Amino acid sequence: MSLEPWRALLTYPGFSGSLWMSLWTGFAATVISFAIAIGFAAAWRGTRVFGLLQRLVAPLLSVPHAAVALGMLFLLAPSGWVLRMGSPWATGFTRPPDWATAPDPYGLVFVLALVVKETPFLFLMTVAALNQVREREIVTTARTLGYGPTTAWLKCVFPLVYPQLRLPVYAVLAFSLSVIDVALVLAPATSPPLGVLILRWFNDPDLSYQFVAAAGAVAQLVVVAGGIAIWRLGEWFVAALGRRWASAGDRDAFDRPVSVFSFAGTGLLWVSGAGSLLGMAIWSMARQWRFPDALPSEWSLANWMRRADTMIELGGTTVTVGLASAGIALFLAVACLEHEKRDGLRPTARALWLLYTPLLVPQVAFLFGAQVLLVAAGIDGGWTALIWAHLLFVLPYVFLSLSDPFRSLDERYRTTAQCLGLRPAAVFWRVTAPLLLRPILVAFAVGFAVSVSQYLPTVFAGGGRLETLTTEAVALAGGGDRRLIGMLVFAQSILPFLAFLFAAGLPAWAFRNRLGLRGLA
Secondary structure (H helix, E strand, C coil): CCCHHHHHHHCCCCHHHHHHHHHHHHHHHHHHHHHHHHHHHHHHCCCHHHHHHHHHHHHHHHCCHHHHHHHHHHHHCCCCHHHHHCCCCCCCCCCCCCCCCCCCCCCHHHHHHHHHHHHHHHHHHHHHHHCCCCHHHHHHHHHHCCCCHHHHHHHHHHHHHHHHHHHHHHHHHHHHHHCCHHHHHHCCCCCCCHHHHHHHHHHCCCCCHHHHHHHHHHHHHHHHHHHHHHHHHHHHHHHHHHHHHHCCCCCCCCHHHHHHHHHHHHHHHHHHHHHHHHHHHHHHCEEECCCCCCCCCEECCHHHHHCHHHHHHHHHHHHHHHHHHHHHHHHHHHHHHHHHHHHCCCCCHHHHHHHHHHHHCCHHHHHHHHHHHHHHHCCCCCHHHHHHHHHHHHHHHHHHHHHHHHHHCCHHHHHHHHHCCCCHHHHHHHHHHHHCHHHHHHHHHHHHHHHHHCCHHHHHHHCCCCCCHHHHHHHHCCCCCHHHHHHHHHHHHHHHHHHHHHHHHHHHHHCCCCHHHHCCC
């Protein structure tokens, strides 16, 4: 036993800078994402804009983090699409300038990419939480007292929904503090977040760095735990200020600022996300695209034809692991929820914390230990290990996606079927499953999308033998062929979209002749 790995960690050149980069980018991304999601719900709830965003949130949420990061890289880089569209007529540039824009030394683009991905998740969690409170009645009562709609929502509704958002916010904070795939693409190389340093040490040929990496993994866990503790202290401070503000009598001072901020922030995120993915799709079909042309001068599908074997192999691995992990997760989630219904059980807060554990604990903090166990069991680098590693992170999302629709299903359907003599298994297959077909398929699509986006679990469990679209795209981000990266990002993005399309289309087709079930499709 020795403390030498910890001494080496604390004295490693650049450790303090990496620690600071992790903390500031993680908190900045979480605070901005949370502010935009809550602000939009407060200012635009009940409007057509809110309904439109609800319908559009699934496609952006399904796009893997690495795909967004790579798209942002080629959108905001010195030779990226944004500068191309303004050159040379506005900027005068005929060659890419020597600017450090993406990645930038302060991690601003890194934070932007995280916000683009985390805001839709928090928005979706906020919508789910609003369904648990009598929001309309509360806001109407507050407005009869002279409060503006946004102020009424923030003073009366937000305190009721935040307890249900606490765990999702903690999960976003933990992810932002420890994310690696996005950091490998967009974080500054000279002072990367702590997770990137840990991955470097794990992959170092000098085996003595394995101990430093292990110490770093524990330090990453401490950073996340400390970050959650700081956020919890911030909750108490904001609650004290909020109580004072709620009783101060201000009626509508924040209505317009919150409305403008949330609308502008949401618009910027959608433009950034859509622009980055569209740019990568164009790169995948470009034969010649020189700076400063806004669009390729020559188009071709030869890139896809030439790389067809590689794409089929990587895509096959990605789809196989995604279908297997999402299928197993769906079976476990449905079985657990059906067991709740049959035995009249109610989930406790302890069970919810257990479910969120894989999302709250940094991946790098335990995946290396899991890899050691897989090596000892002799199954590392195989399909079993890879599917299991993905299942750890797929299961919580599948369960959370399905739990609310399953638990809110009217119990009278089950009771009526049992009164007609059906056994519990028949009740599930002939009543519950048809009524919940769309939520079940959406939960499966969510699990598949989560599996497609997994980078670190694939690196550790795959052992370099099994590669997916995500791992290959991140590996090429440093200087690979932009056309190939565009193809990988496009394939990464289209697979989850097809899963959600299937989840929406199958119920509509299955219930085409059943008027009473069309509303559920």
